[in-house]
Amino acid sequence: MSSFGSVAWSSVGKKVITGLTGFLLIGFVAVHLLGNLTLFIGAHAFNEYAHFLESAVHGWLIYAFEVGLIVIFAFHIVAAVTVAVADKMAARKQGYKYARNAGGRSRKTLASRSMIISGAVIAFFVIAHIFLFKFNAGNPLPKNEDGTKDLFSVVAKVFEDPAFTGFTVLAMILLGMHLRHGFWSAFQSLGWTNDRWLPILTRAALVVSIVLAIGFIVLPLYMHLNGNPHAMPGGH
Numbered sequence: 020m021s022s023f024g025s026v027a028w029s030s031v032g033k034k035v036i037t038g039l040t041g042f043l044l045i046g047f048v049a050v051h052l053l054g055n056l057t058l059f060i061g062a063h064a065f066n067e068y069a070h071f072l073e074s075a076v077h078g079w080l081i082y083a084f085e086v087g088l089i090v091i092f093a094f095h096i097v098a099a100v101t102v103a104v105a106d107k108m109a110a111r112k113q114g115y116k117y118a119r120n121a122g123g124r125s126r127k128t129l130a131s132r133s134m135i136i137s138g139a140v141i142a143f144f145v146i147a148h149i150f151l152f153k154f155n156a157g158n159p160l161p162k163n164e165d166g167t168k169d170l171f172s173v174v175a176k177v178f179e180d181p182a183f184t185g186f187t188v189l190a191m192i193l194l195g196m197h198l199r200h201g202f203w204s205a206f207q208s209l210g211w212t213n214d215r216w217l218p219i220l221t222r223a224a225l226v227v228s229i230v231l232a233i234g235f236i237v238l239p240l241y242m243h244l245n246g247n248p249h250a251m252p253g254g255h
Contacts, residue, residue: 034102045201045202047091052231059241073168096142099135130197138197140190147183178242179243191232191235194235195229195232198231202220
């Protein structure tokens with residue numbers, strides 16, 4: 020009898036892992052966007068939101084969440100890359116000459132063919148995002164008058180840079196493409212769809228990817244143009 024580990028890390032098992040972790044990451048992206056929308060309200064609202072996250076359950080909740088997120092990211096990346104490499108090797112053995120839509124449940128698109136590339140750019144963006152925002156690029160975090168972290172001014176300062184703002188927009192476009200394929204293919208990997216429901220899921224994937232991508236594109240552009248806390252009433 021095969022061990023659980025060997026079954027989980029089989030070709031089918033890795034696709035299931037990719038699908039499950041993909042759903043969890045999509046949920047995180049959606050919740051993260053909702054929280055970041057407080058940037059539109061202003062510095063106080065965003066800082067209060069950030070302080071709530073960091074202080075919940077005496078500060079342990081954020082650490083548990085971050086560790087869990089790292090584990091999910093790691094499993095998603097490793098499983099997805101190894102599945103993609105295995106599929107490419109199988110395709111070479113079969114002598115595929117053209118990349119095309121095979122019909123039925125196959126949906127070969129620019130988004131599907133660029134999943135590894137878009138995923139790599141997103142992973143690099145996440146690392147840069149953590150370094151610049153969570154750790155303030157290695158600098159001491161600014162404080163509000165009440166002693167809480169002034170993370171709004173950190174975000175505003177980062178997005179003063181047009182280069183990073185532009186890179187963020189590019190990364191979010193690629194995120195949208197990644198979600199465009201990943202959303203419906205996660206259902207397929209888990210066996211939760213069929214030829215009847217797949218067209219509905221692909222349309223739903225398009226809506227989800229556009230909404231999330233636009234949300235994350237508007238935020239850096241808004242902060243670049245309007246986010247200087249020193250130019251806002253009540254800014255520190």
